[in-house]
Amino acid sequence: MLNEQVLPPWQESDRLAALRSYRILDTPTEPVFDNLVRLAAMVCQTPMALITLIDDRRQWFKAEVGLGWRETPLDVSICAHAILQPGLLLVRDTTQDVRFNGNPLVMGEPHLRFYAGALLTSPGGLPLGTICVLDCVPRDLSAEQAFALTTLAEQVMAQLELRRAVAERDEVLATSRCTERRQALLVRELHHRVRNTLATVQALVGATARSASSIKEFNRSFSARIAALAKTHALLTEDYWQTVPLQEMLMNELQPFAERRRQRFKLEGPPLDLSADLAVPLSMALHELTANAARYGALSIRKGCVSVAWEVVTADGKRRLHLTWVEHNGPPVGEPSHNGFGLVLLQRVLPAQCDAQVHLEFDTAGLRFEISAPLIEHRHVPPH
Amino acid sequence: MNSHGNDAPLVLILEDEVLIGINLQDDLQDAGFRVAGPFTTCSAALEWLQTATPDTAILDAALRDGPCREIAQELGNRAVPFLIYSGYGPDQELLAAFHRITWIEKPVPPSALVQACQELLVSES
Known part of the structure; x- marks a missing residue:
């Protein structure tokens, strides 16, 4: 048996950066993703389906049916293998596949026997995870089911892209609101400062007048004081x-x-x-x-x-x-x-x-x- | 009319621009008023109010240790008429809290403030 080490055509750091740019990890469940996995399970007639994202040490599930977990360590992940190849990974019987027949999720609970996962690929071609269906008995996918699963993967990506666009827009809006607030504050402060400065100048007039002995002296001292204040x-x-x-x-x-x-x-x-x-x-x-x-x-x-x-x-x-x-x-x-x-x-x-x-x-x-x-x-x- | 037994009415000045405060003091004294302050913080003015009551007051709206609300409240409780002399426009909340309040936006000629103080005293008596 060959221990094949497939070298992926991407840098893992680029892949992780792309994944994090969606800001989806550890977010709460959302109906739109829940419905996509329910639809996947329904179409493929499996008891379990997941949207899984491959992080650096874990796989995290944005949505799942039939499994009851939100994440697993990476070393038990089947999807981590799926992201190494383009398109759809189909494992009809995990016990017959050397990559998985030692996997604890295959050997022990929940005794996974069937796996089909469609790759979630970023627009830049980086694999982020899969939408996959699972069963405890060996089975196969029809061409229609495989097409449906691949299409659902595209829908997941469309949702992720939309989400990222919204997040970026919100960020721009927040920055512009911050600028507006700062501007409003500065205008108010400026208004206040101008009025206070005028009041100070007025007080300077009064104080200079009280101590000046002639108009000429008043003029000289007052102008010099204003000039100093202006500087x-x-x-x-x-x-x-x-x-x-x-x-x-x-x-x-x-x-x-x-x-x-x-x-x-x-x-x-x-x-x-x-x-x-x-x-x-x-x-x-x-x-x-x-x-x-x-x-x-x-x-x-x-x-x-x-x-x-x-x-x-x-x-x-x-x-x-x-x-x-x-x-x-x-x-x-x-x-x-x-x-x-x-x-x-x-x-x-x-x-x-x-x-x-x-x-x-x-x-x-x-x-x-x-x-x-x-x-x-x-x-x-x-x-x- | 004032609590000090002196004929000249007593004006409290709360103003954190000391130069403005001192000038106000000089102008009011020239016009025959006595002056308490000028205080530059609400806490200093409140401390003075613990043992005395002015006949009227000129308050800056925003002091270094906060808005003049508490002082205004205290003067209101004692039925002391006062005016706000501020670089900010009228504060609607503060206006709403007192049924009648004189709000003067900085700056106005000293004579206008002196006159406003005199009017406050006349309308109270």
């Missing part, structure tokens, strides 16, 4: 996650003071992206610090310098930003004569808005500002 919003809009790199926020303010031959500012800290909730108030604060330095502090004379250093500190599982702004070599510093908008922002707005601790010191050697604020980790924007 931060531009950075926020550029980024999908609506965050701003701290380094860029600082550069927005300090870049105009850069000189080729002299270091006017020094930035030291790790790359860090800030969410809008922290970035907007902090950028306003950095603008006030820069404007103050340019008017009265280290950036008002040529040898002055600003050092900004920051780090991220983790305490109680929460990340905090620690940032220090120190001015050197500027003119002597004194306490400000009036409570301007910059001070209101640094000492009242920042702590309340960002849940931050701030410390502002008018050291004669140079102004010193420190802030410690929790980093806001949650994201407003849904993932792609």
Whole structure:
């Protein structure tokens, strides 16, 4: 007796990928498939019929009559042999066939003696399983019955294809619904943000007016504040996650003071992206610090310098930003004569808005500002 | 009229944009009101409400710790008239929960808010 090893003309990994693309394995029974096996059993006049799919280690039954199982291991499968040959596998008496006369399902319960299976072939020519009829007594199939079984196999494949097309369509629909939801959310957020930004601008008008001593000063401070706010919003809009790199926020303010031959500012800290909730108030604060330095502090004379250093500190599982702004070599510093908008922002707005601790010191050697604020980790924007 | 024995009416401000809140406070104080807050979270405002009652209130609709519903409910229970000042359009659910509610969409001139507060007080008295 020859132990024939038939090498199939396909890669098993391709076959399994094709099978899984139908997403049918381990799904519940469905009347359309149940009816096809009932019809197969009826036409072939057998007590048992199955739609079986050959997985990597098992055969799984999408539908069955007369057997009562949903799967068996692959080593007892007759269908695993059936998929090795095209068309219909007909075994009139399993006890007379060397491939099956040692099979536990033949030798023991349920004592299978007859097998006829029509191949389920993917459009790409890969065998996925069979629709088969079984009996406990030897028998044969008429040409009409063989034709019917082959036709039913084609119907099973048609159903599987339909199912896959529907699944793919549903996936496309789900993606597009997700995009729509994201879009609606962004529009609503944008609307809200525009209104809030306008309200913030309005508050800026009020606050600037309260501290300005002339229309000219009001105009200058207010325009500069709006420009600073606009730059931060531009950075926020550029980024999908609506965050701003701290380094860029600082550069927005300090870049105009850069000189080729002299270091006017020094930035030291790790790359860090800030969410809008922290970035907007902090950028306003950095603008006030820069404007103050340019008017009265280290950036008002040529040898002055600003050092900004920051780090991220983790305490109680929460990340905090620690940032220090120190001015050197500027003119002597004194306490400000009036409570301007910059001070209101640094000492009242920042702590309340960002849940931050701030410390502002008018050291004669140079102004010193420190802030410690929790980093806001949650994201407003849904993932792609 | 208010629980503090002071003639100036007391306005509670609940607004999570601190700059907006501070500016509101300044405008209201200029117009002769006293201000409680500005509070930036519902929980801070609720805590204050445990020991005091304002004459009126300006509430942002969506705060960092959630919608202002609970505060609105509490003010409603005490028959304190209030207005919602929000960047969002009117919330139909919240509108339905109170038979009469003033909803002002941000932004409006400060004088309009001050006037709205005055009207709330007049209509209550």
